[in-house]
Amino acid sequence: MDTFVQQLINGLTIGSIYALIALGYTMVYGILRLINFAHGDIYMVGAYAGYLLAIYLGFDANPSIFGFIVVLLGAMLVAALIGMAIERFAYRPVRKFSRMTTLITAIGMSLFIEYLFVFIFSGTPRSFPQLLQNDNYTIFGNATISTSQILIFAVSILLMVALQYIIFRTKIGKAMRAVSFNLNSAKLMGVNTDFVIAFTFALGSALAAAGGVLTAQYNPKIEPLMGIITGLKAFVAAVLGGIGNIPGAVLGGLLIGAAETLVVGYGSYIGIPSTYRDAVAFAILILVLLIRPAGLLGTNVQEKV
Amino acid sequence: MSSWLKSLIIGIVVIALLYVLNGMMSKGGFFGAGIDDYTARLLVFIAINIILATSLNLINGFTGQFSIGHAGFMAVGAYSSAYFTVNYGKQLESAFSFLGETGASSIILIIAIVIGAIVAAIAGAIVGIPSLRLKGDYLAIVTLGFAEIIRIVILNIDAVGGATGYQVPGYANFLWIGIFAVITIVVVHNIVKSDAGRALVSIREDELAAEAMGVNTTRYKVTSFVISSAFAGIAGVLFAHYNKFLSTNDFQFIKSFEIIIMIVLGGMGSMTGAVVGAIVVTLLPELLRQLPAIQVGASTFQFSDLRLVIFALILIFTMILRPQGIFGTAEIGNIYRRFRNKLGKPGGLE
Numbered sequence: 001m002d003t004f005v006q007q008l009i010n011g012l013t014i015g016s017i018y019a020l021i022a023l024g025y026t027m028v029y030g031i032l033r034l035i036n037f038a039h040g041d042i043y044m045v046g047a048y049a050g051y052l053l054a055i056y057l058g059f060d061a062n063p064s065i066f067g068f069i070v071v072l073l074g075a076m077l078v079a080a081l082i083g084m085a086i087e088r089f090a091y092r093p094v095r096k097f098s099r100m101t102t103l104i105t106a107i108g109m110s111l112f113i114e115y116l117f118v119f120i121f122s123g124t125p126r127s128f129p130q131l132l133q134n135d136n137y138t139i140f141g142n143a144t145i146s147t148s149q150i151l152i153f154a155v156s157i158l159l160m161v162a163l164q165y166i167i168f169r170t171k172i173g174k175a176m177r178a179v180s181f182n183l184n185s186a187k188l189m190g191v192n193t194d195f196v197i198a199f200t201f202a203l204g205s206a207l208a209a210a211g212g213v214l215t216a217q218y219n220p221k222i223e224p225l226m227g228i229i230t231g232l233k234a235f236v237a238a239v240l241g242g243i244g245n246i247p248g249a250v251l252g253g254l255l256i257g258a259a260e261t262l263v264v265g266y267g268s269y270i271g272i273p274s275t276y277r278d279a280v281a282f283a284i285l286i287l288v289l290l291i292r293p294a295g296l297l298g299t300n301v302q303e304k305v
Numbered sequence: 306m307s308s309w310l311k312s313l314i315i316g317i318v319v320i321a322l323l324y325v326l327n328g329m330m331s332k333g334g335f336f337g338a339g340i341d342d343y344t345a346r347l348l349v350f351i352a353i354n355i356i357l358a359t360s361l362n363l364i365n366g367f368t369g370q371f372s373i374g375h376a377g378f379m380a381v382g383a384y385s386s387a388y389f390t391v392n393y394g395k396q397l398e399s400a401f402s403f404l405g406e407t408g409a410s411s412i413i414l415i416i417a418i419v420i421g422a423i424v425a426a427i428a429g430a431i432v433g434i435p436s437l438r439l440k441g442d443y444l445a446i447v448t449l450g451f452a453e454i455i456r457i458v459i460l461n462i463d464a465v466g467g468a469t470g471y472q473v474p475g476y477a478n479f480l481w482i483g484i485f486a487v488i489t490i491v492v493v494h495n496i497v498k499s500d501a502g503r504a505l506v507s508i509r510e511d512e513l514a515a516e517a518m519g520v521n522t523t524r525y526k527v528t529s530f531v532i533s534s535a536f537a538g539i540a541g542v543l544f545a546h547y548n549k550f551l552s553t554n555d556f557q558f559i560k561s562f563e564i565i566i567m568i569v570l571g572g573m574g575s576m577t578g579a580v581v582g583a584i585v586v587t588l589l590p591e592l593l594r595q596l597p598a599i600q601v602g603a604s605t606f607q608f609s610d611l612r613l614v615i616f617a618l619i620l621i622f623t624m625i626l627r628p629q630g631i632f633g634t635a636e637i638g639n640i641y642r643r644f645r646n647k648l649g650k651p652g653g654l655e
Contacts, residue, residue, distance in 0.1 A: 029442075109621060
């Protein structure tokens, strides 16, 4: 039982990161119907931005909560700017073209960021400095939870609440919902759609960067290609929950994180070796989509003639 | 000249050309003329990529079903046939030894190709039948997911080497790879020009309307998917028996993306486009390797280290400036005829 609780805590930790990244995928898809393959790389860019900030501002020497907050917000800001730049220079010119074209542009953008970072920082992993004292606390008998895990839960919940507030309580949030409902009608109603789209990219990128910095606190090894598989799983999480649906992205992320760790922990009892870890997310996705083609919380749209 | 005679002559010329190239790649060269190993390898990979791009074009470009898991079927073909040749190759070699070394390895390769194609087709049916009910991006993600699952399952089968890789006998040479590239092009071309091909294109243009006109959309989609998978399997067989070594890293989703890039860059739904796309995507990173180094102060700046960055930039700019790809949906024949008509020399009746 104790190990089960422990597995669940570890799973939900990874799941929260997936959820943070999945939010960006789902928001961009909701508005542009674009699978932003470069989003996983923004998560990596966030981790590197945090790394550079921590080194240059000297927060790696003396861990403090202030240093962590500065690094987190700084990385989010940098990623938001990069996200907006990507949208402006790569996605906006191809927005009106076919879905295939935009998809290839996104894949191209993803390759561009990955190999640019390999060129600048080399492919060898770097060690992200510990920004906070890492302690272990015992809960539920023998299960332990570390400071960095608590941090991941706290920051992701905080960011998700903030996102919920922005989308449902502010004017720009209302505009985002209008654009995702119907871009052209929103434009006719006087919504500055270009700005709304740029804002969505900034928001999603900032969340992904927060995910990058938080992951680096939990697992300090960062490398330029770290965003590929994590990004793919986060995207799977977004589709699983129903792409375009914000609570769905969070649910999908937590589900996949938990399922993954549980398979590693208990899969051998039912004949699934732990090496199948990376296949779990896809297997769940395929099963769910075949039963509920719009995802867990998505709504099925009837095709009209 | 009757059309079958024309085809026969073209066929003989193509095979003769491939034979000469193959001879030039061998150790002795072809009457003194030779191709170095690096160029030979590039030509082989171009041919394999032509098979992959042309077959993916059938399901993506002509049927309009967005599949991004082609590398998975390539892996199925590669590993299933490699398992066969590794375990039974030696026995078959002695059984067919009366044909000489070349003859025996050709027979074994063809058996391996049949096995790889059938197993990949079965995998295609297993993946395609449930997932082709989905549309657009959902189909894309499910095919991607299946391809990753296939890869991870193979990674966990110790009989085919698992994570350490798999040594495969090298039965394939450029002649066979080239012949199968040509066969793929001819088969896909004929499918597209047939009644079935019109049905496929009608599904791409408007699935609801196609269904209303009496096209059994599910059957055509699944058939097209299975044929496409079978050819991906063939490409896998050829790759395995040329490369002589298989690792599941060769079949990651980035490989599927690479094939998608080929057909989108060349022009979706164009046979010529797929071929040109395969050539460009194979050659471009290699050409960028030749970029010069620049001396800036004390440090040298190696442009060739940036080749993948430049490749990505070229991809993005092509999409921005020419979103329909190099050929759009046009074929080299159409362009040639248009050009000829412009010159005021109208060709024969078409």
